[in-house]
Amino acid sequence: MPIADDKRQGLTPYAPWLFMLPALAVYAVFVLWPIADSFWLSLYHWRSSSAPPEFVGWRNFQMLFHDPVFWSALLHNVALLVLSLLTQLPVALGLAILLSYPTRARGLFRTAFFAPMVMPSVAIAVLWGFVYLPEQGILDQVLRVFERDFAHGWLSAPDTALACVFLAICWRYTGFYLVLFMAGLAAIPEPLYEAARLDGASEWQVCRRITLPLLRPVIGVAATLSIVGSLKYFDLVYMMAAGAPENSREVVATYIYRLAFASGQGRYGYGSAAAVVLLGVALTVAGTLHFLGRRNAAEPNHGAAGGA
Numbered sequence: 001m002p003i004a005d006d007k008r009q010g011l012t013p014y015a016p017w018l019f020m021l022p023a024l025a026v027y028a029v030f031v032l033w034p035i036a037d038s039f040w041l042s043l044y045h046w047r048s049s050s051a052p053p054e055f056v057g058w059r060n061f062q063m064l065f066h067d068p069v070f071w072s073a074l075l076h077n078v079a080l081l082v083l084s085l086l087t088q089l090p091v092a093l094g095l096a097i098l099l100s101y102p103t104r105a106r107g108l109f110r111t112a113f114f115a116p117m118v119m120p121s122v123a124i125a126v127l128w129g130f131v132y133l134p135e136q137g138i139l140d141q142v143l144r145v146f147e148r149d150f151a152h153g154w155l156s157a158p159d160t161a162l163a164c165v166f167l168a169i170c171w172r173y174t175g176f177y178l179v180l181f182m183a184g185l186a187a188i189p190e191p192l193y194e195a196a197r198l199d200g201a202s203e204w205q206v207c208r209r210i211t212l213p214l215l216r217p218v219i220g221v222a223a224t225l226s227i228v229g230s231l232k233y234f235d236l237v238y239m240m241a242a243g244a245p246e247n248s249r250e251v252v253a254t255y256i257y258r259l260a261f262a263s264g265q266g267r268y269g270y271g272s273a274a275a276v277v278l279l280g281v282a283l284t285v286a287g288t289l290h291f292l293g294r295r296n297a298a299e300p301n302h303g304a305a306g307g308a
Contacts, residue, residue, distance in 0.1 A: 035279065042273035053269070060273035070274060073250040074281075076162055080251070081230035083166050084173070089222055092174045093215075096181035097207060110182070114175035125239035128168040129155070158248030161241040165249070169236055173229075177222050184218030185211070220293040224286060231282045252278045 042060055044053035064070055095113060099106050116124065131138045132154035143150045154164045188211065196206050212219075234253035241249035250258075252274060259271035 038272045038275050038279075041269055042276050044269045046268045056269070060270050061277070063270065064273050064277060069247055069250060070252070070255060072247050073252045073255045076249075076251045077231050077233070079162070080166055080169065080233060081227055083170065084226045084230050085223065087170050088174050088177055088226060089219070091170075092177035092222075093181050093219070095174075096178050096185055097211065099178075099182065100185045110178075113178050116172045117175045117179075119172070121235040122239065124168060124172055125236055128164070128171075128240060132164050155241055161249045162237070165237050165240045168240065169233065172236070173226075177226070180222050181215065181218060184215045188214050217293070220289070224289045224293075227289065228282050228286050231285065232278065 041053075043055060043057055045056045045060070046053040095109075099109055103109075119127075134140060134153045135151045137154070139154065140151055143152075152160070154160050192210050192214075193206060196210055201209070232253055233251060234257070237249065237251050238254050238257070256271045256274045256278070259267045259274065
């Protein structure tokens with residue numbers, strides 16, 4: 001709205017900021033201040049709330065970069081990130097394209113695929129715990145068809161614990177990306193598809209030349225959410241893989257929790273340093289993806305114009 005119109009209506013150029021002030025205040029109190037407090041705490045050695053903090057400067061960060069458990073946990077986050085990008089997004093995109101065609105049970109399938117997203121994390125942990133239960137679990141029962149005495153502690157073995165948790169995570173969040181992609185598909189004008197099919201384009205050509213290029217912004221948003229979410233994941237890993245050896249099932253968020261709150265640890269400053277590093281990694285990745293997305297959006301897209 002022009003400034004002249006603002007003056008006629010009795011508004012000042014600072015009116016939008018006044019309207020945003022309550023939201024900014026809440027954001028500052030509940031987001032910015034805790035982040036700043038965590039950074040301040042990372043400069044101290046503080047074992048408990050009753051003990052006085054001891055200023056150590058950057059020593060917590062120096063110790064962290066030489067901590068093999070932290071790097072192992074970060075590697076597990078990267079594995080979760082790669083698994084999410086290679087499974088959740090392609091599967092969700094394929095299902096969204098299939099469910100975009102008119103079928104009789106389309107609504108039922110949409111609800112079924114999205115249902116895990118609205119389930120509590122505890123319920124998902126219990127459900128998949130029954131799947132991975134040694135001997136009596138569904139997975140062991142299926143494998144016993146091929147090997148009669150097969151039994152394996154999937155969630156307690158260091159070589160399978162995180163992989164099993166990652167599978168449960170993918171099962172939970174695929175439905176979320178499915179809904180995201182279906183919203184993007186609904187925004188694509190139907191005449192584009194009709195014109196391409198009248199020109200003799202196959203369904204694969206329609207998907208490659210029209211659907212995927214026009215879904216590029218939605219795919220970018222989904223990839224950003226998947227990457228950032230993978231870096232800070234906590235709940236299912238903590239609840240499902242608690243029986244596995246610490247280093248084999250640790251992600252950065254569970255390591256931070258164990259440092260600060262687990263029995264016998266109480267290393268608040270060291271845990272805060274790990275939290276600050278995780279925040280820096282997440283912001284760097286998100287900023288890079290945002291920059292690449294803006295640059296790709298600024299480039300002319302000839303994919304859809306190329307015709308099917």
